[in-house]
Amino acid sequence: MTGIARFHGFGLGLRRPHYDDFICGGAPVDFVEVISENYMVEGGKPLSVLDAVRAHYPVAMHGVSLSVGSAHGTDRDYLARLKVLAARIEPLWISDHLCWTRTSAHNSHDLLPLPYTAEALDVVCANLSAAQDFLGREMLLENPSSYLAFPENEMAEWEFMAEVCRRTGCFLLLDVNNIHVSAQNHGFRALDYLGGLPLERVRQIHLAGHAPGEIVIDTHDREVCDDVWRLYAAAMKLVGPVATMIERDDAIPPLADLLIELATARDLAASAERHVA
């Protein structure tokens, strides 16, 4: 495997209300991120749209169903379809989450939390290595948001992530909003989390909105809040120039609104670069 080159740019997720803007290449972004599973189909309009978008933009594939933490191993049918899609669009990279979604019988279609134990670490590393070998490329692993912590935990999430990177050679998709959400829910310092990761392996950053409350929920249905912008600015000083993307999956606003948020990310990233220089 050859590693994943850094790509410094600012992108958005491909969502149905904005198809026309991306198909014609009119959206002023540097790359587009797609939910892999939405395009792991036999044919028809979804692939037609994706081909048209790919003609104008680099595309990052972001998955939700790899289930890298599943004790039942990887799903070969899923990986085969993922590989076919990757061959078709030649993505910047393929990413998924540190989580699990299925048992041998059922699929939650939700990103469920892992216990951070030595056993789970072995499982994640075995599954991720198998996936990377099958795909013939390293992947990006995204830190999750979570709403509970298992009493079985033996290490911090960032320690778990760092060890997965070390053992599998994977890269990181750093979701700054997820760090903020989990920090609120579990009472750790977000900067401690950042400090515990091998930040040189970060290739992409996610930004999103969340719903505040006794338990903060990662909803992706509103603007990025000030606390997350501050954490993003801090992260960019540590990470250096990488791809940044705004994730919006619900209550999707006009494209112009998202471009305003993306401009904020550009400004903060530029300030961080000046600060480091």
Next chain:
Amino acid sequence: MSLVELQQEFMDQVLTDGRTLPCGWDARMAAGLDIYRNAYRSTMVEALRETFPKTALWAGDHAFSQAAAHHVITHPPCGWTLDLVGEGFTETLAGLFANDPDVADLAWLEWAMHLAFTARDCVALDAAGFAAATSSYGEADWAALRLAFLPSLFSREIGSDCIALWRALADEEPPASARSLEEPAACLVWREGLIPVFRLTETLEARGLGVMITGGSFGDLCVALQAAVPGDDVAKTAGTMLGKWLADGHILKVV
């Protein structure tokens, strides 16, 4: 607890209400589990609503939500793709709305359109290609003729005019009641280019199509038509069906 046991327990907690928590999982864990359970339910119900928008409109929001929740409980998803969350939902609705078969007919139409939407891209055999493939056929060859059909083609016998209902709902002018069909009929769904389309037809054509889709020969088709069509007209009726399937782009190849 091993990881396998922990994940099985967690999944059971997500899929089931009111399950006792394992030892050591406290109130904070319970609160977190509630969030995952609610997220799972709402994701599934919303996916069904997005897949069956006109059925939801026709059944009514509350009734549809209850039916969707019932389906999610009785048919928890197994596969990795949310696209198949609607598998079996037509049958669930047929059971729940036994006195309103138009609900299940409409749901079937939406599900078939959903499947056709992402079916494999194929080039249909046209009349010239068919003529070339069968140019040397004798009588015995015709009887043995078998066809492969496009994967985006679906058919079902229906009791209500779900096509008229679908169109009325698309225009946001739902009728007061669904129109029952005077004669038994069938609905065909397929894809033209990137767009799923449909037409109403006689049950005879749907049954004939069913014979050939499942691997029957043109001779088998003629035998199947004999009970409903006068003897002299069987071959002509079968030929007309074949011509229609060619014209509508249903046939992939002669096999």
